[in-house]
Amino acid sequence: MSEKKAEQKTKISSKLSVNENYFKNHVGLNQSFDLGVRKIYVLGVEVNMYYVTGLCDTSFLIPILKELVEINDFEFERMKVNEIIENRLAHQQVQKLKTMDEAVDQVLSGLVVFMIEGFDYGIVVDVRSYPGRNPEEPDTEKVVRGSRDGFVENIIVNTALMRRRIRDEGLRFSMMKIGERSKTDVCLCYIEDVADPDMVEVVKKELETIKIDGLTMSDKTVEEFLVKQGYNPFPLVRYTERADVAANHLLEGHVLIIVDTSPSVIITPTTYFHHVQHAEEYRQAPAVGTFLRWVRFLGIIGSIFIVPLWFAYVLEPSLLPEAIDYIGPNEKKNIPIVVQLFLADLGIEFLRMAAIHTPTALSVAMGLIAAALIGQIAIDVGLFVPEVILYVAIAAIGTFATPSYELSIANKMVRLVLLVAVALFHAEGLVVGTTLIFLYLASIRSLNTPYLWPFLPFNAKALWQVFIRTSVPGAKVRPSIVHPQNIRKQPR
DSSP, X not given: OHHXXXXXXXXXXXXXXXXXXXXXXXXXXXXXXXXXXXXXEETTEXXXXXXXXXXXXXXXXHHHHHHHHTHHHHOOXXXXXXXXXXXXXXXXXXXXXXXXXXXXXXXXTTOEEEEETTOSOEEEEOOBOXXXXXXXXXXXXXXXXXXXXXXXXXXXXXXXXXHHHOOOTTEEEEEEEEOTTTOEEEEEEEETTTSOHHHHHHHHHHHHTOOOSOOTTTHHHHHHHHHOOTTOOSOSSEEEOBHHHHHHHHHHTOEEEEETTOSOEEEESOOGXXXXXXXXXXXXXHHHHHHHHHHHHHHHHHHHHHHHHHHHHHHOGGGSOGGGTTOSOSSOOSSOHHHHHHHHHHHHHHHHHHHHHSOHHHHHHHHHHXXXXXXXXXXXXXXXXXXXXXXHHHHHHHHHHOSOHHHHHHHHHHHHHHHHHHHHHHHHHHHHHHHHHHHHHHHOEETTEETTTTTTTTOHHHHHHHHSOOOTTTOOBOOGGGOOSSOBSSOO
């Protein structure tokens, strides 16, 4: 089938006028200002160079053109003009093309294609230079100690950041194009003698089966095709903008997906516990890293349960031990407590969204107004009881302490579901709701990987490493959940 499809593709003609008409009819040559053709003569033979302005690095392109033009001053064998031109293309990445479809794809990707009168192939030279920013520390994964470089929107820069950290001969970058119209570069990254070949093949096949016009939302669109998440709010892949985090997962045996135009890298497969780790834990001593991890766990648990638990005690004060029987509102308000909780929680969401859309110079002022005026005045006028603000604020802090933004939003949705369950069924609703959510998490599988591993199925050694940040010399084996070919991290 693949050979038949290849035969149906338009081949490059030995007549440049035919090729030029193809570019005019299919790509919009002479209609789009940024698509151009440069015509020169080498030893009396016409040579056309097709390019896209803005995606080519002029500092590389001009010396190449100058070198080709100077052939006329030193060479005289017209019969070997194609060999001479190919030899004079002073660049490390030069390839031949046989079809116009390939030539168009390469030109629109930022490469330049040379076509020579009388020869039925093109020569592609990679001189692309995509507009973008320099690597810098990502805002969502800052560390006190550690590197300050992070992924950017340029896939070439991102692969270079990975190669700089892992100089292993087994590191593989498998490139493909996805999107019938966008033809976005997508790179599959893994270490050949470490990653599970079956997992690599599964991910590769899933990527190849993606049929869509374009990846306008880049990696997020790829994720939805890859794991088929549906309306499950819990993240099934992990995103990272840190090159050191991505490199560490590669060495563990994970498979990474890098999408051009996205500063995030997709890590597969992942479990729930992959989303509660942070690079800062590994930039500190093991004892300090363990302490930070426990504090983060408390924040995550608090973001889910502290508000529903307090509300359950409000509805059933008899459940409170005598030592803390002071918990609960001391005065009744006109608005039910559950409504107050939802209003306060949604109010924090409003503030978060407003902070995203507010210019940086004004965001601090907006936060002060929200905290000093809205919160206090809401209490003074009787809209909220003070404890509602307190516990919702604690839950919000726990949400912001969650390393994964996607997981923090999912946990907030779980909190609201538990609030509804408590409002309807009191303490029993909290117990049953928690149980159902736990069973739901246990049923999730991401790329055939149990979501709650190593808790379910139980793996004591791996679970220990989830709760305790072990020292690097003590972590001698790779996690079994990725089925690595080489289980040991360190040579015997």
